Amino acid sequence: MQNFSILPREMAASLWRNRGLIAALVKREVIGRYRGSVMGIAWSFFNPLLMLMIYTFVFSVVFKARWGIGGEESKSDFAIILFVGLIVHGLFAECVNRAPALILSNVNYVKKVIFPLEILPWVAFGSALFHTTISVSVLLAAQLILSHQVPWTAILFPFVLFPLILIAMGFAWFLAAFGVFVRDVGQITGMFTTVLLFLSPVFYPLNALPVEYQSWLQLNPLAFIIEEGRKVLVLGQLPSIGRWSVLTATGMLVAWLGFAWFQKTRKGFADVL
Secondary structure (H helix, E strand, C coil), X not given: CCCCCCCHHHHHHHHHHCHXXXXXXXXXXXXXXXXXXXXXXXXXXXXXXXXXXXXXXXXXXXXXXXXXXXXXXCCCHHHHHHHHHHHHHHHHHHXXXXXXXXXXXXXXXXXXXXXXXXXHHHHHHHXXXXXXXXXXXXXXXXXXXXXCCCCHHXXXXXXXXXXXXXXXXXXXXXXXXXXXXXXXXXXXXXXXHHHHHHCCCCCCCHHHCCHHHHHHXXXXXXXXHHHXXXXXXXXXXXXXXXXXXXXXXXXXXXXXXXXXXXXXXXXXXXXXX
C-alpha cells in the first residue's frame, strides 16, 4: 500500500508540483458556480457590492452607528470597517464549511484514478480567495468613491492575511479527511463558523468589550487578522510584526498538523467510500 509523506516540505512541494492542475480546477469551479445564470460570473462582483450597499444603509441610516475611530467619521465608515471583518470571516468560513464534503463529493478521484487528493482543499481555498479578491476590490473602490483615498498600506493586506491562509488550510485538510469517516462534521462546521462570526470583532471593535473579555477574544486568530486588516485597508496603519510572526508560526504548525492527518488517513478513504 502506498505511503504518503507527512513532511512539511511535501505541503509546499505538492502545491508547486500541481499548480497547473489547481489553477485549472479553481477556474472550472468559479465558472461552474455561475453556469446557467443570466449574469454569469458578474454575480461575483455584484454580490459583495450589493452587500456593501445594504450594510451602508442599515448601519449608517437605520442604526446611525459609529465605530469610534476618531476624527470626522462619515456615515459610511462603519459599513466599510464592518465589511473588512465580513471579508476575513467569509474567507475562513467558506474554506471550513466546504472542507467536510470535499472528498465525499469527489469519490471518482478516490476510486478510479491516481489523483493528488491533497490539492482539493487548495482548490476550495482558491475559489474562496477569488471571491475575497473581488470583495476587497469592491471595498477599495467604495473607499475611493466615499473617502476619495485609499491608504498605501492596503498593499500589505495579503501579508496580514498569510497566517489565516495557513490556519484555514490546516482546518481544511483535517476536516476533509475527518468528514469521510464522520458525516456529522459538515453540520458542526456551519454552527462553528456562525459562532465564530459573533465571537470575532466583526460587528464591534475589540476595545468595546470589557477588559476581562478582550484577552479571551484575542485568542481567536480571526480577531487579530480582522483588526490588522482594518489597520492596513482603512486606517492606513502598519500591522504588528511581533504578533503577526507568532500567529504565522502557529499557522504553520496548524497547517502541518492538518496535512499530516490528511496524509495519514487518506489510505482509508476508498474503504469507507
